[in-house]
Amino acid sequence: MSDEQFISIQNVSKHFGDVHAVDRVSIDIARGEFFSLLGPSGCGKTTLLRMLAGFEFPTAGEIFIDGQAMSTVAPNHRPVNMVFQSYAIFPHLNVSQNIGYSLRKDKLSKADFNSRVGEMLDLIKLSGYEDRASHELSGGERQRVALARALIRRPKVLLLDEPLGALDKQLREQMQLELRSLQRAVGITFVFVTHDQEEALTMSDRIAVMSKGRYLQIDTPTKLYEAPQNREVADFIGTMNFFDASVQDVGDGQASIDAGPLGKLSVSPGNLAFSSGQAALAAIRPEKISISSEKPSGGHVVEGTMDAAAYLGDRSHFYVRVPGVDKPVAVSAQNIDQTHLHGDGNQGQVWLSWSNDAVVLLNKD
Amino acid sequence: MTDRVVSAPDVVTPARLGVVAKYRRAIMRSEALRGYNLLSPTLLFMILFLALPLGLLLVFSFWTQNYLDIDYSFTLANYTKFFDRPVFSYLLGKSILISGSVTIATVILAYPMAYYIAFRVHKHKLVWLILITVPFWTSYLLRVFAWKVILGYNGVINSGLMELGLISEPLEFILYNPFAVVITLAHAWAAFAILPIYVSLEKIDRSLLEAATDLGDTPIMRFFRITLPLSMPGVIAAAMLVFIPTVGDFVTPKMVGGTDGVMIGNVIQSMFGTSHNWPFGASLSIISMTAITIMIVVFLWINRIMRRRA
Structure with missing residues (x-):
């Protein structure tokens, strides 16, 4: 056991009848890491979390926590605690009885009990x-009480099942930051389940993007966003423009591709393998495309016509029709001086430009 | 369309409203009135067949029986008679004791059944609930009589035990005593206890149970710390539903209770029947009701204190 394999999920499957909720998943989570399981509902992320908690047992495979195999350990004996989606605050107990619920078996004196609970109350303000x-x-207070209740015995791992889902947007963003700083303060390994990609990106050290019982990619938020390994991940995290391309030449960390209407580009293939003549996808994030009403000099430029525009305050989203591309190209621009694009010239000609390193090369499914 | 608007009558002024329209307007304006309106058939029924008879009973209890006539002068004679003759308060106390035992036995027997349906049955819950009511498909009298057959001198238990050679003579202590009354009533009222307990167990959020386990509780600890406290409303409802009607029961003690199993209900029944002393029967009823009310208030009060301490 190393710190890198503080939690080690080894080839774990969970079947409910014919449904393979989790299908041969192996993930290692490091000590003190904030790890997120991200995916749409039904992707198996909650089942995986419940197997860590011990509410479900794997059909096959083994889970190790701090070197200890979990397949014979009941949930009440595991060194993990959980924050439930509905918080599961005991309705017949008050706040300090809820937070101190797990201290009963320690047979503390009243003063010790109160001071332990008091520490947690300080922590969650x-x-x-x-x-x-x-x-x-x-709602926010219940969430904090659930958090304090799960942390009071200092578990080795804290499991969080979409704990921010029930909060309104503003409170959610505040709690994201608080949760992150709390995790750094207590140094406990957090495993966080969410379907909200923004939430996962904001808080996590690493994220496993899951789909249909398997994971598609495990990486840091930056890597997931900047260098997705496949189309599904690129599509699920943020918005992405895809263009059909064919690989012409591969060599020395560079690949020459022919991206049709976008012209010939020279891009980095990342750690994916490509061969000459192969069909591929060139992907560009909307914010990495520059838009202007006058033709910029130099770089890669294509001409298009404005299809639709949405003003979002700090930025605007444009959808531009480019000849030879099926879907309008999405462009996101900070509203520093682009306001003129909203004028009468909306339906007019625009030029899109980008740099080579903005292009991500992906396998075509 | 425009034609109809033009030919519409003038706006009706309040002064020209008929009785029905006035009533309608009052209904629209007052939420309380709407509430009573909605309740009215039930309310009427309750006043006619519950409040009125109860009032009559109270009035009767202050009259006295004078052989065949009733003396209509107001007197507390019936009540002083109750407290002067210890046999009546003894019978009332015994009735409460028997009903209390019935209540405890019924709740303890009903809880595991309700628990099983709420937590272990996942399919066809309705079928299970209907099965629980099956004993109610036969008459109450028949069920009591069935127990007489089971517990009797030549009954199922005695002949079974004799057949097995475990006893040589029929056991006489199993029928015609308070114990037989408790068994019979506990069986007869089981469904009334199972259903409210089931409902309160069913309502418990399953994630609360998982949270308790997650926080280190063994299944037994979890039951006493989460499941039982959260199902207390159902337990209390069950206890009341069983306790209140069984205190006044007279059929079961009459059929399986013997002389030791006589309850206050038997006396009240005989006052309104063979003994023909309605006023005294009425005052016995009023005293029983008051005693039950006091018992329940005490019960609820104790429960509240226990809950605050938990």
Whole structure:
């Protein structure tokens, strides 16, 4: 066991009848890492989390936590605690009874109990809430109480099942930052399940993007966004423009491709393998394309006509028809001085330009 | 369309409203009135057949029986009679004790059944619930009589045990005593206890149970710390549903209770029947109801204190 394999999920499958909720998944999670399982509902992320908690047992494979095999360990004996999606605050107990729920078997004196609970209340900034009934708490407060309750015995791993889903946008963004700084403060390994890609990108050290019981890619948020390994990941995380391309020549960390209407480009293939003559996809993020109403000099430039524009305050989204490309090309631009693009010239001609390193080369499914 | 608008009558002023229209307007304006309106058939029924008879009973309890006539002068004689003769308060106390035992036995027997249906049955819950009501498809009298057959001198238990050679003479202590009354009533009222307990168990959010396990509880600890406290409303409802009607029961004690199993209900029944003393029967009823009310208030009060301490 090394710190890199603090949690080691080895070839784990979970079948419910004919449904393969989790299908031969192997993931290593490092000690102290904030690790997210990201995917649409039904992708197996929650089942995987519940297997870590011990509420489900794998059909095949083994899970190790801190070197210890979990297949015979009941959930109440595991060194993990969980924050539930619905928070699962015990309705008949007050805040301090909820937070101190797991301390009962330690047979602490009243003073010790209160000081332990008090520490947690300080941590979640809810001091003075000891005697509140659970129904007197707001959504954000319930979330914090659930967090404190799960952390009070300092588990080796904290599991979080979409804990921010029920909060409104503003509170959610605040809680994302708080959760992240809390994780750094306590140094406990967090495994976080979410279907919200923005949430995963904001908080995680690494993310496993899951689909249909398997993972598509495990990487840091930057790598997932900047260098997705396949079309599904590129599509799921953020927005991506795809162009059919054919590989002409591969060599020395560079590949020459013919991207049809976009012309011939020289791009980095990353760690994917390509061979000459192969069909591929050239992918470009909307914000890596520059848009202007006058033809820029130099670089890769194509001409198009404006199809639609959406003003989002800090930035604008444009959809530009380029001859030879099926779907309008999505372009995102910061609203520094682009406002003139919203004028009457909307339907007019625009020029799109990008640099070579903005292009990601992907296998064609 | 425009034609109809033009030929529409003038706006009706309040002064010209008929009785029906006035009533309608009052209904629209007052939420309380709408509520009573909605309740009215039930309310009427309750007043006619519950409140009125209860009032009559109360009035009767202050009259006295004078052989064949009733003396209509107001007197507390019936109540002083109850407290002067210890046999009546003894019978009332015994009735409450028997009903209390029935209640405890029924809840303890019903809880595992309700728990099983709520947590272990995943398909066809409705079928299970209907099966629980099957004993109710036969008459109450028949069910009581069936217990007489089971517990009797030549009954199923005695002949079975004799056949096995475990006893040489029929056991006489199993029928015609308070114990037989408790068994019979506990069986008869089981469904009334199972259903409310089932409902309160069914309502418990399963993630609360998982959370308790996640926080280190063994299944037994979890039951006493989460499941039982959260199902207390159902347990209380079950206890009341069983306790209240069984205190006044007179059929079961009459059929399987023997002389030791006589309850206050038997006395009340005889006052309204063979003994023909309605006023005293009425005051016995009022006293029983008051005693039950006090018992329930005490029960709820204890429960509240226990919950606050938990």
